[in-house]
Amino acid sequence: MPNPPSAADTKLSISGIAKRYGPTAALEPTTLDVRRGEFLTLLGPSGSGKTTLLMMIAGLVEPSAGRILLEGEDITERPAYRRDIGLVFQNYALFPHLTVAENIAFPLEMRHMPRPEMTRAVTEALELVRLPHLGQRYPRELSGGQQQRVAFARAIVFKPALVLMDEPLGALDKKLREELKLELRKLHRELGATIVYVTHDQDEAMLLSDRICLMANARVAQVDAPTDLYNRPRSRFAAEFIGESNIAHGVLEQSDETWRVALDGGPRLACAAPTARPAGPVSVLIRPERIRLAKAGPGFPAEVETVLDLGGIRRFALRTPGGLGFDVVELGSATAGLAVGDQVRCEVAAADVVPLNEGAPS
Ligand SMILES: Nc1ncnc2c1ncn2[C@@H]1O[C@H](COP(=O)(O)OP(=O)(O)OP(=O)(O)O)[C@@H](O)[C@H]1O
Ligand SMILES: [Mg+2]
Incomplete structure (x- = not known):
C-alpha cells in the first residue's frame, strides 16, 4: 500500500462527503485525499456515484454532509465560480458564438487578465493541445476530437488548482478516444496538474491514472495504484471489475x-x-x-x-x-x-x- 499523503502533498481533502436525494443515497459518506500533481480516476459502474462526487467537488451539487478542502482551505460553502477549478464534461459544450480562441480566453476574461497576457496564455494553451492554427475557427467548424481538445484548453488555461473531467472522451469514436487518451496522459505530465477524472472504462483508468478510486453502490471500494488494484484487489467486486x-x-x-x-x-x-x-x-x-x-x-x-x-x-x-x-x-x-x-x-x-x-x- 502507498503511504498516506502528508498534509503538504495533499491538494484536495474530502472528508465524510455524502449526498442524499430523498431516500436515495447517491453517495454514502466518503473520505478521500488527492495528492498534488496526481491523476486520480473515479472508476465504477453506472450509478455508483462518480459524477455526484465530482459535482460536489466542483460546487455544482450541494453535499448533504461533509467538508471539502482545496489547498488546505475549506471550500464547502464556496460558490463554483470562486473555486479555482477547471471542468471538462462529456457534453460540456463550447460557446457556439465564440471562436476557439475566445472560448479559451473566456475564463481569463472572467478573471480580468490584462489583454497581452491573455493573448499569450491562449496561444500557449492552443499549442499545448496541438491546435495552434485553429484559434479563429468556430466550434461547429471543428471535429469532435478537436472540440474536446479546446475544452481541455479552456479548463487549464487559467492554471486552476484542480482540473475535473467527467467522461471527457465518452462521446468520441474508439480511434479518437485512443488518440486523445494518450494526449491526455502527455498533457498531464507536461502540466503537472492535479486531475480528478471520471470514467467507467477500466482500460482508460489503468492507462491514465496514478491512482484509481474504485466505486460501487455509492461507496469507495478500494483506492490504489492501477497495478496494485490489478494484482491485489481486496474484494470480489474489485477482482472482477478490473481484468x-x-x-x-x-x-x-x-x-x-x-x-x-x-x-x-x-x-x-x-x-x-x-x-x-x-x-x-x-x-x-x-x-x-x-x-x-x-x-x-x-x-x-x-x-x-x-x-x-x-x-x-x-x-x-x-x-x-x-x-x-x-x-x-x-x-x-x-x-x-x-x-x-x-x-x-x-x-x-x-x-x-x-x-x-x-x-x-x-
Ligand atoms: N438529481 C438527482 N436526483 C435523484 N437521484 C439522483 C440525482 N443525481 C443522481 N442521482 C442518483 O444517484 C446515483 C449516483 O448517480 P451518479 O450520476 O453519481 O452516477 P455515476 O457513477 O456518475 O453513473 P454513470 O456512469 O452512469 O454516469 C444514481 O443512483 C442516480 O440515479
Ligand atoms: Mg456519471
Missing part, C-alpha cells in the same frame, strides 16, 4: 508465516498473505495469465477441456480431477500443441493466489 479473473472458493490456512488455501475440488496452493481476514472459508483470485501450463513437471494436475487459438494468444479452459474449472490465457509458445483431453501441470506463484476479503458464499 479477467478466476474466482475459486476454499479454506485459508496459516502455519507460521506461510499461508495456503485448500481449494474446493482443487489443489492446496501457497497464497499471498490476506490483507484483513483470518483463516477459514475464503474466495481467492487467480488471473488467467498467471497460470503456467506444462505437459509435465511440478504443479497441480488438470485436463484441457477447450482450446481457443487466437494467433498470438491461446485461451484454455481446464478442470482438475476434483472438478474445479478455471481459465488460462497464454501469450508465449510454451503451450503450442496442447489439445483437448491432454493432461497438464499447472503452476502459480503464491503472490498470484490472492485471498479476497469477502467470505466464501454460503
Whole structure:
C-alpha cells in the first residue's frame, strides 16, 4: 500500500462527503485525499456515484454532509465560480458564438487578465493541445476530437488548482478516444496538474491514472495504484471489475508465516498473505495469465477441456480431477500443441493466489 499523503502533498481533502436525494443515497459518506500533481480516476459502474462526487467537488451539487478542502482551505460553502477549478464534461459544450480562441480566453476574461497576457496564455494553451492554427475557427467548424481538445484548453488555461473531467472522451469514436487518451496522459505530465477524472472504462483508468478510486453502490471500494488494484484487489467486486479473473472458493490456512488455501475440488496452493481476514472459508483470485501450463513437471494436475487459438494468444479452459474449472490465457509458445483431453501441470506463484476479503458464499 502507498503511504498516506502528508498534509503538504495533499491538494484536495474530502472528508465524510455524502449526498442524499430523498431516500436515495447517491453517495454514502466518503473520505478521500488527492495528492498534488496526481491523476486520480473515479472508476465504477453506472450509478455508483462518480459524477455526484465530482459535482460536489466542483460546487455544482450541494453535499448533504461533509467538508471539502482545496489547498488546505475549506471550500464547502464556496460558490463554483470562486473555486479555482477547471471542468471538462462529456457534453460540456463550447460557446457556439465564440471562436476557439475566445472560448479559451473566456475564463481569463472572467478573471480580468490584462489583454497581452491573455493573448499569450491562449496561444500557449492552443499549442499545448496541438491546435495552434485553429484559434479563429468556430466550434461547429471543428471535429469532435478537436472540440474536446479546446475544452481541455479552456479548463487549464487559467492554471486552476484542480482540473475535473467527467467522461471527457465518452462521446468520441474508439480511434479518437485512443488518440486523445494518450494526449491526455502527455498533457498531464507536461502540466503537472492535479486531475480528478471520471470514467467507467477500466482500460482508460489503468492507462491514465496514478491512482484509481474504485466505486460501487455509492461507496469507495478500494483506492490504489492501477497495478496494485490489478494484482491485489481486496474484494470480489474489485477482482472482477478490473481484468479477467478466476474466482475459486476454499479454506485459508496459516502455519507460521506461510499461508495456503485448500481449494474446493482443487489443489492446496501457497497464497499471498490476506490483507484483513483470518483463516477459514475464503474466495481467492487467480488471473488467467498467471497460470503456467506444462505437459509435465511440478504443479497441480488438470485436463484441457477447450482450446481457443487466437494467433498470438491461446485461451484454455481446464478442470482438475476434483472438478474445479478455471481459465488460462497464454501469450508465449510454451503451450503450442496442447489439445483437448491432454493432461497438464499447472503452476502459480503464491503472490498470484490472492485471498479476497469477502467470505466464501454460503
Ligand atoms: N438529481 C438527482 N436526483 C435523484 N437521484 C439522483 C440525482 N443525481 C443522481 N442521482 C442518483 O444517484 C446515483 C449516483 O448517480 P451518479 O450520476 O453519481 O452516477 P455515476 O457513477 O456518475 O453513473 P454513470 O456512469 O452512469 O454516469 C444514481 O443512483 C442516480 O440515479
Ligand atoms: Mg456519471
